[in-house]
Amino acid sequence: MKELAYCHKCGTELESRKHEERERYYCPECSEIRYRNSVPVAGVFVVRGDEVLLIKRGNEPHKNEWSYPAGYLEFDEKPEEGAVRELKEETSLTADQKELELVTTIHLEHPDKYVVGNAYTVSFDQTEGEIKAGSDAKDAEFLTVEEMRSKVSQIESPKIIEAAEEAIRTVNRQG
Numbered sequence: 580m581k582e583l584a585y586c587h588k589c590g591t592e593l594e595s596r597k598h599e600e601r602e603r604y605y606c607p608e609c610s611e612i613r614y615r616n617s618v619p620v621a622g623v624f625v626v627r628g629d630e631v632l633l634i635k636r637g638n639e640p641h642k643n644e645w646s647y648p649a650g651y652l653e654f655d656e657k658p659e660e661g662a663v664r665e666l667k668e669e670t671s672l673t674a675d676q677k678e679l680e681l682v683t684t685i686h687l688e689h690p691d692k693y694v695v696g697n698a699y700t701v702s703f704d705q706t707e708g709e710i711k712a713g714s715d716a717k718d719a720e721f722l723t724v725e726e727m728r729s730k731v732s733q734i735e736s737p738k739i740i741e742a743a744e745e746a747i748r749t750v751n752r753q754g
């Protein structure tokens with residue numbers, strides 16, 4: 580994991596200081612702890628029968644690996660709003676926020692931070708539009724869990740496969 584080096588307010592080199600039970604970054608100039616938090620992400624597994632729609636990532640990290648359509652939340656955005664926005668940007672499909680069901684959270688390590696994915700699901704029947712990869716996705720395809728397992732090294736994380744399985748169960752339970 581990349582270390583934080585400088586204070587984002589004043590540019591002073593950060594020190595380490597024990598505070599609230601763990602070592603944290605501390606700016607001696609501002610006399611403030613510089614907290615480092617995980618970053619929220621939201622996305623949607625679109626389920627069609629026993630398949631989920633995955634996108635091929637066009638940018639680092641994990642460029643060229645398959646993941647679920649997802650992205651960082653804007654400052655004032657609710658997770659379900661961000662999830663449908665990212666779905667639209669990356670696959671061209673539109674979905675109603677009210678049709679989304681929360682499946683799980685996906686905690687992933689990136690080179691400089693941890694991201695916490697709010698993973699929703701929706702049935703493909705409930706979406707509108709033609710699938711077309713866009714934004715930072717270079718491809719979009721439906722895959723079964725077996726297909727995902729057979730190319731696990733090309734999937735961003737095994738956690739994506741576990742979540743996809745749970746999404747498929749969730750949508751098929753709804754009938």
Ligand SMILES: [Zn+2]
Binds near residue numbers: 587606607608
């Ligand atoms: Zn500072």
